[in-house]
Amino acid sequence: MEGLIQIGIFVVLLAVGWFAGRAAEKRHFRELAKLEASLRDILVFNERRLPPGGRFSRTTLVVGSVVIAEDYFKRVAAGLRGLVGGRITVYESLLDRGRREAIVRMKQEARELGATMIMNVRLETASMSEDQSGRAPMFSAEFIAYGTALVPDRRS
Amino acid sequence: MSYENPDVPHEVNVSRDNALVEFLRLLAGVALVVLAIAAALYLAGGWLARQIPFATESSWVGDRVLGIDVAPAGTRDDVQPYLQTLSDDLAAAMQLPDSMTIRVHYTQAGTANAFATLGGHIVVTNELYRLMPSENALAMVLAHEIAHVKARDPISALGSGASLALVFAVVSGEADGLAPRLAGLVQLGYSRSVERDADREAVAALRAHYGHAGGGASLFEVLAAQQHPVTGALPTFLSTHPADAERIDELMRAAADWDAVRQPLTPVRVPAARGD
Numbered sequence: 001m002e003g004l005i006q007i008g009i010f011v012v013l014l015a016v017g018w019f020a021g022r023a024a025e026k027r028h029f030r031e032l033a034k035l036e037a038s039l040r041d042i043l044v045f046n047e048r049r050l051p052p053g054g055r056f057s058r059t060t061l062v063v064g065s066v067v068i069a070e071d072y073f074k075r076v077a078a079g080l081r082g083l084v085g086g087r088i089t090v091y092e093s094l095l096d097r098g099r100r101e102a103i104v105r106m107k108q109e110a111r112e113l114g115a116t117m118i119m120n121v122r123l124e125t126a127s128m129s130e131d132q133s134g135r136a137p138m139f140s141a142e143f144i145a146y147g148t149a150l151v152p153d154r155r156s
Numbered sequence: 157m158s159y160e161n162p163d164v165p166h167e168v169n170v171s172r173d174n175a176l177v178e179f180l181r182l183l184a185g186v187a188l189v190v191l192a193i194a195a196a197l198y199l200a201g202g203w204l205a206r207q208i209p210f211a212t213e214s215s216w217v218g219d220r221v222l223g224i225d226v227a228p229a230g231t232r233d234d235v236q237p238y239l240q241t242l243s244d245d246l247a248a249a250m251q252l253p254d255s256m257t258i259r260v261h262y263t264q265a266g267t268a269n270a271f272a273t274l275g276g277h278i279v280v281t282n283e284l285y286r287l288m289p290s291e292n293a294l295a296m297v298l299a300h301e302i303a304h305v306k307a308r309d310p311i312s313a314l315g316s317g318a319s320l321a322l323v324f325a326v327v328s329g330e331a332d333g334l335a336p337r338l339a340g341l342v343q344l345g346y347s348r349s350v351e352r353d354a355d356r357e358a359v360a361a362l363r364a365h366y367g368h369a370g371g372g373a374s375l376f377e378v379l380a381a382q383q384h385p386v387t388g389a390l391p392t393f394l395s396t397h398p399a400d401a402e403r404i405d406e407l408m409r410a411a412a413d414w415d416a417v418r419q420p421l422t423p424v425r426v427p428a429a430r431g432d
Contacts, residue, residue: 018176022175032166033166040161043159043160043161044161045159051159073175073179076179077175077178077179077182080179080182080183080186081182083186084182084185084186089173089175089178090175096166100166117159
């Protein structure tokens, strides 16, 4: 009986994770598509040098950062995948969302500065899942996008 | 030189497969593998446990009946010696190895039950004893349990159960408390074939001891009549042992050559006390 209750709790958590997680992910992807479209005019490059002939009044660091947590379903599905190996597709979409959101936030900062280009863009990811006991309670990851925003010289 | 950002198709990073379908398929696959491993370990654990010498098993258990509080039953203290003598006779008829000793316990309990456990201990409840129509039926019960001890079934069940507990502990990982309970759920008594073997052995013992196998089948009739009037639950001896018609038929067939007039059943020598 007690075993059944535990299995029941597990199934409920799994269902909550699946429905809530899927709704959040769908909404996030919709928002990302909209924001990316509105920020298309800010160009991003990983090139380190300034474009030749460009005249800029200011170059400055811009950063976009986001932390995204998994849901219970993703966690269990990834754990199961960890037994047999292969693509963890549930995390692939999570990491994709994180990277895109970080770039969007970096671009928003650049927009406020009046920049039209961001050069030398770098992306970094950090896992925040481990605590000191060595057990991973919940997986979450921080994504940072940073680069050099170029504000054009309006006088030229 | 002109700079531009092309439109990037972001969907390349997102799997088109339904995550839930993938998860369920994976779960089914892993469950299948775990079940196969559990089955293999169940059989291997049972087989390995049987290899433990009986002397070692007895020395672990000693005089106790493991797991059960055996309360001596009733006011008559001559039932237990009677059961012990009868089972010693049956054990001799079954050619039980000299290293195996059977110790019978007569215990107070509300349900009609008898079982064999580790170390050659056999427990008979006063409720079952009271219902026995003849010594032959009682001998059938005892011989059946002695056959389990002879076949090392109790320790084999323990080995199988321990192996399953191990599988669950490894698989569940974090759910430590869940493992032994699940293993307990799976360990639901002996298989049908084990019971049939014990029945055959018991019939042979009855024949060797009384010269015929009569009275054995009546045991099941008496127990079936004890079916609980409200819940319909069978006495434990029947519910843990598959009491199918096939099993009764086999006992009937074994007793087909029995002549009830010329070979009367032996009455129970020590009647159960009324208050027992």
